[in-house]
Amino acid sequence: MKRRKVCFVGYGSTEYSRKSEASALSYYAEAIRDALRQTGLHKKDIRGFSITTQASPDYSPHVAEQLGLEVDWVLNGDYGGAGGVMSVRRAADAIECGHLDVAVLVGGNSFDKSVPTQRQLEYQRGNFVDVYGYGGPNSLMALIQRLHMENYGTTLEQIGKIAIAQRENALNNPQALFREPMTMQDYLSSRMISDPIRLFDCVMPCSGAECIVLASEEKAKRITDKLVYLVTDAEISHYQVANMLPDKTTFGQKVVGERIFSEVKHSDIDLVEIYDDYPIAVMIQIEDLGFCRKGEGGKFVDAHDLTYKGDFPVNTGGGELSVGQAGLAGGYLHIVEALRQLRGEADGHQVKKAERALVTGIGWLNYGRNLGTTAALVMERRK
Amino acid sequence: MAEARMPQKSLPKVNKVDERFWQAAANEKFLLQKCRSCGKLQFFPRVACVECFGELDWIESKGTGKIHSFTLVRVPRNPAFKDEVPIYYINVILDEGVIIESKLVGDSKETVRTGDRVKAVFQPTHDPAVKLPCFELA
Numbered sequence: 048m049k050r051r052k053v054c055f056v057g058y059g060s061t062e063y064s065r066k067s068e069a070s071a072l073s074y075y076a077e078a079i080r081d082a083l084r085q086t087g088l089h090k091k092d093i094r095g096f097s098i099t100t101q102a103s104p105d106y107s108p109h110v111a112e113q114l115g116l117e118v119d120w121v122l123n124g125d126y127g128g129a130g131g132v133m134s135v136r137r138a139a140d141a142i143e144c145g146h147l148d149v150a151v152l153v154g155g156n157s158f159d160k161s162v163p164t165q166r167q168l169e170y171q172r173g174n175f176v177d178v179y180g181y182g183g184p185n186s187l188m189a190l191i192q193r194l195h196m197e198n199y200g201t202t203l204e205q206i207g208k209i210a211i212a213q214r215e216n217a218l219n220n221p222q223a224l225f226r227e228p229m230t231m232q233d234y235l236s237s238r239m240i241s242d243p244i245r246l247f248d249c250v251m252p253c254s255g256a257e258c259i260v261l262a263s264e265e266k267a268k269r270i271t272d273k274l275v276y277l278v279t280d281a282e283i284s285h286y287q288v289a290n291m292l293p294d295k296t297t298f299g300q301k302v303v304g305e306r307i308f309s310e311v312k313h314s315d316i317d318l319v320e321i322y323d324d325y326p327i328a329v330m331i332q333i334e335d336l337g338f339c340r341k342g343e344g345g346k347f348v349d350a351h352d353l354t355y356k357g358d359f360p361v362n363t364g365g366g367e368l369s370v371g372q373a374g375l376a377g378g379y380l381h382i383v384e385a386l387r388q389l390r391g392e393a394d395g396h397q398v399k400k401a402e403r404a405l406v407t408g409i410g411w412l413n414y415g416r417n418l419g420t421t422a423a424l425v426m427e428r429r430k
Numbered sequence: 431m432a433e434a435r436m437p438q439k440s441l442p443k444v445n446k447v448d449e450r451f452w453q454a455a456a457n458e459k460f461l462l463q464k465c466r467s468c469g470k471l472q473f474f475p476r477v478a479c480v481e482c483f484g485e486l487d488w489i490e491s492k493g494t495g496k497i498h499s500f501t502l503v504r505v506p507r508n509p510a511f512k513d514e515v516p517i518y519y520i521n522v523i524l525d526e527g528v529i530i531e532s533k534l535v536g537d538s539k540e541t542v543r544t545g546d547r548v549k550a551v552f553q554p555t556h557d558p559a560v561k562l563p564c565f566e567l568a
Contacts, residue, residue, distance in 0.1 A: 174442035175474045178555075178562060179533040180511030181519050182503040189501035190521050197544055241501045241519070289480040291472055291528040295499070295521075414474055415521065415529035 048280055049310050053139040054267035055275040055426060057086035058383045059258035061155070063224055063371040067254040071102040071157045071164075072113055074373075078153055078258035079114070086260055086270050088149065095120035095138055095150030095261075099130035099375045102162045110153075120147050127410020128322050129282065129420035130154055131259070131378030136280050136422065138261045148266040155256025156374020164374065171414045182241040184324065187412035189244040192327040195296045196243065199342035201330070203243065205349060207234035209326035209361070210247050210368055212353035217365025219395025224251055224371040247368075248325050255373030257383050273390045274429050278403070281306035282422035285413065296342075298328075298409060299421030300335035307405070308337055311425050318388055318398050319359070320381035320406045323366040332407055333361075336423070355396045363388055363396055378408040382424075389428040403427045437510040441557055448475040450488055456561050458552040460491040462528060473528045493550030494568065495524040500534065500542055522548055522565055536566035 059081030061074050075098065083090070096118045098110045107123040120141050124134030131154055138150040156164060168177055181187070195201050211234060217223035229247065237246040267274055286299030319338075321329045330344035338359075339347040351359040364370060364384040367377045385404035387393040393401075404426050411419030444452045454461045462471050467484030479486060502516035511517060518534035520542075534542055535551060547568040552561040 170443075170445065170447075171474045173440070174444070174448060176531050177440040177507060178442055179519055179531070179564075180439070180503060180506040180508065180514055180517045181531075182501075182505050182517075183507040185505070186501050186503050186519050190499040190519075193499045193501065193544070238504075239502075240505055241503050244501070289470075291470075292523065293529070415531060 050139055050277045052264040053142050053277045054262055054264055055386055056262045056267045056270045057082050057260040058386045060222060060383055061256045063222055063253045063255040063373055065253050068158045068160055071155060071159045074155045074157050074256035075153045078256040079151060082258040082260050092149050093151045094118055094147040095141060097122035097124045097134045097152040099124035099134060099154040101156055101166055101374045102164055126420045128378045129408035129410040129422040130375050131382050132408035132422040132424050133282055135424060139277055142263050148263040150261045152259045153256060154376040154379035157254035184412050185244050185249060186241040188325045189241040191295050191417055192243050195327060201345040203235060205345035206326045207231055208348050209329050210234055213362045213366045214369045215354045216363050216396050217369035220364045223365045223369050224253060225369045250324055250367045250372035253371035253373050255376050257376045257379035259382055275386060275389050276427050276429055278425040278427045279307055279310035280424035284420045287416055293416045295417050296331060298331055298335050298418045300332045303421055303423045304336035307423050307425060313338060315403050316405045317400050317402055318363055318404050319361050320385045320404060321361060322381060322407050322409045323362055323368050355398050360398045363398055381406045385426060437508060439510045440508050441555055441560055447477055451475050455552060455563050460493045460550050460563050461488045462491050462526060464489045471526050471528055473530060491524055491526055495522045495548055497542060497544050497546045497548060498523045498529060499544060533564045535564045538567050
């Protein structure tokens with residue numbers, strides 16, 4: 048989908064905490080306040096509101112009421128880790144249609160004990176997966192990683208290089224929970240969780256929230272001179288669902304990538320923010336999006352410097368693997384980091400040439416296949 | 431009272447869609463669904479064919495297949511399963527051509543490799559009415 052007149056005009060973030068039991072609502076509010084400060088917008092300017100969270104029963108109208116928002120458009124951006132990108136797409140649709148000119152999109156979770164922070168497992172997961180004592184997403188991604196390693200000869204060192212590069216990116220990111228260097232030996236010797244998935248393949252759950260402000264081009268020009276345009280975006284849910292012998296090592300990002308790269312060229316992308324619930328998921332998406340051929344992700348990683356200083360910058364703030372995963376804020380973190388980069392605000396981890404960024408989201412490991420939701424967008428800084 | 435709060439191993443919350451499957455499993459049969467219109471076989475139990483949206487019948491699988499992928503679970507999502515770790519969580523390709531998520535059991539499971547032949551076995555659970563379809567190396 049080609050976009051012409053939708054802009055990102057700002058963002059807001061909270062600190063991430065491994066302990067805080069502050070209410071999820073207060074995290075959303077803090078992220079929104081941060082974004083209002085940055086954009087100079089007032090609460091009454093917010094005409095569209097979306098929330099992405101696992102905290103039930105906080106559906107979007109309830110949260111809007113709590114935050115005192117009278118809005119023309121409200122969305123429960125409930126698409127797992129693709130919630131950020133997919134909410135941006137829906138807000139962009141509404142802005143292009145003229146329903147609103149400013150949308151505030153929030154993702155967040157906390158260890159708030161007053162609300163259930165995890166949904167009940169869906170029927171197919173509950174009745175046909177959990178009954179075997181599986182280890183959550185770690186086990187389902189482990190099945191995929193084993194296949195990638197066996198089918199394509201991908202090594203642990205190649206997968207680990209992604210985690211290590213992201214850690215280097217996190218060293219100067221004050222939001223990151225993990226700011227000590229990681230060596231290959233650290234990665235390889237980290238505790239086995241659901242083999243071949245190790246501890247350092249996994250994200251750290253934490254409390255936190257992220258906020259994105261989207262506006263029409265006309266409104267955007269009155270808000271900021273750092274204009275970042277949404278260029279193109281695509282999504283697919285339940286790729287291969289009718290295939291009872293699916294290729295588990297190919298995600299819906301294959302289709303998403305074909306759509307995205309019919310509008311822009313790979314060589315135009317300066318940095319990529321790839322949803323990183325696991326390093327292997329980053330590698331598979333690099334393949335699916337066409338930066339290299341299927342199965343050659345390991346070689347690709349070997350051949351490139353993935354840090355913010357490198358020739359193929361990936362997850363330049365450390366990604367979820369090093370910053371932490373504040374529940375469904377995970378799908379927003381990547382968009383916010385891309386905005387920091389394109390606005391030249393990534394102090395200490397700024398990519399030198401940052402004009403165009405690709406951001407992805409993936410959500411829900413499903414029965415027998417891989418991802419439920421897959422989405423991506425490209426944004427561009429224009430002077 | 432402390433015992434009442436101990437987590438229990440997860441059991442299926444049997445519903446109208448999958449009750450035939452679990453009834454058959456209790457009698458040590460593994461059922462798949464087959465589309466009345468296009469003949470496609472599918473799993474897990476659904477209300478319509480994933481290919482053509484046709485109505486579905488049940489057929490019995492031979493319960494044989496091969497290991498597609500596996501992982502040794504050290505940290506189960508539900509802590510009640512801790513006494514079983516490492517759990518050999520598997521994807522099996524049934525000979526009928528359908529991927530199944532399950533668990534490998536039996537004495538020789540430590541030798542498992544992808545591609546190994548397996549056959550279905552049915553494990554009792556703490557609910558006498560529910561048997562869990564698992565697999566053993568053939």
